[in-house]
Amino acid sequence: MLKCSLCVHDERTAKIDVIDGKPLCRECQVYLRYPIEREAVRRELEELMEKVDRAIVAYSGGKDSVVALYLTKEVYRVPELEAVMVDHGLMAGQAIENAERIAKHLGVQFTLLHYDYSDIFREALLNAQSPCRACSRRTMEKLRKYTLRKGYRYIITGHELPFGHHPHRLMSGGITQIRLLSMMTEEERFEILRKLPFEFLELPGYTTNCLVLGPALERYWGKHGHSFEQRRIAALVRYGLMSREKAEKELERPEVPEWQWELVRRKLDLNAL
Ligand SMILES: [Zn+2]
Numbered sequence: 001m002l003k004c005s006l007c008v009h010d011e012r013t014a015k016i017d018v019i020d021g022k023p024l025c026r027e028c029q030v031y032l033r034y035p036i037e038r039e040a041v042r043r044e045l046e047e048l049m050e051k052v053d054r055a056i057v058a059y060s061g062g063k064d065s066v067v068a069l070y071l072t073k074e075v076y077r078v079p080e081l082e083a084v085m086v087d088h089g090l091m092a093g094q095a096i097e098n099a100e101r102i103a104k105h106l107g108v109q110f111t112l113l114h115y116d117y118s119d120i121f122r123e124a125l126l127n128a129q130s131p132c133r134a135c136s137r138r139t140m141e142k143l144r145k146y147t148l149r150k151g152y153r154y155i156i157t158g159h160e161l162p163f164g165h166h167p168h169r170l171m172s173g174g175i176t177q178i179r180l181l182s183m184m185t186e187e188e189r190f191e192i193l194r195k196l197p198f199e200f201l202e203l204p205g206y207t208t209n210c211l212v213l214g215p216a217l218e219r220y221w222g223k224h225g226h227s228f229e230q231r232r233i234a235a236l237v238r239y240g241l242m243s244r245e246k247a248e249k250e251l252e253r254p255e256v257p258e259w260q261w262e263l264v265r266r267k268l269d270l271n272a273l
Helices: 026-033 038-050 063-075 093-106 118-126 132-149 186-193 213-224 230-238 244-250 258-268
Strands: 016-019 022-025 054-058 080-087 109-114 154-157 168-171 175-179
Touching: 016 026, 022 026, 026 230, 038 175, 054 063, 054 132, 063 080, 063 093, 063 154, 063 186, 080 093, 080 132, 093 109, 118 132, 118 213, 118 258, 132 154, 132 175, 213 258, 230 244
Parallel strands: 054 080, 054 154, 080 109, 154 175
Antiparallel strands: 016 022, 168 175
16 A cells, blocks of 8 residues: 655555655645745744734633644743634543633633533434544634624634635634644644643543544544545645654554543443444
8 A cells, every 4th residue: 555755644544656766745745846845834924913903712721722722822922812712522531621720720711611512423423424523623613702792803713724824814703713723733732731730631642622523533534544634644744744653553543441431421422333
């Protein structure tokens, strides 16, 4: 099986061509043709952030949103700030406590909104699909409405730069999403986390807060023989933001502890799984 020589895609997850003797996936080919200038992206972010005087941070309590909150408060010094967490019903309780503790530590107002995404999670688990896209789309929509209601114009997120895009995005209602972690390495993120009272939760999957991801990955693995996070993690490796070794570890088949499966089954009323 051909494996991309630049990222972690292989023939199961991407189309791979051999170019000058080297296997390269289509996404890497585009990247090599139009490389992203890390410095230019970081500069664009700094210019954007200078204009921001009031904002909410989309705060999942996961490591990336914690880094985004820290940067917004301590580096960009946005004067009026609110950390808004959306609990989709299957967030780890410890992750919520962790999130609240860090917001307090940074002196940022913390708001927790509760919703029930059981419909998304149940469907994903039953069909052995990824719940992530539907979940994050719904969360962004909830946050957008909250932002409008409270009269803010900016939502700052811990997102990475999506393929071929800008570090910001205009949403309906005149709200701008700023992806503050665009082109920031894993190591830079960990450096910030070490300064904070952040407690790492050991959860299966590339997450520090979501209880559904592990079971969903396990179901997907059972059906497809690989992870559905390949694309996201491949991008991190391609941009030089994550080592190949770490990425390969993240893409291994997860082992979900029985207590986690129990909780997810009970909550979603999925006793057959
Ligand atoms: Zn590739």
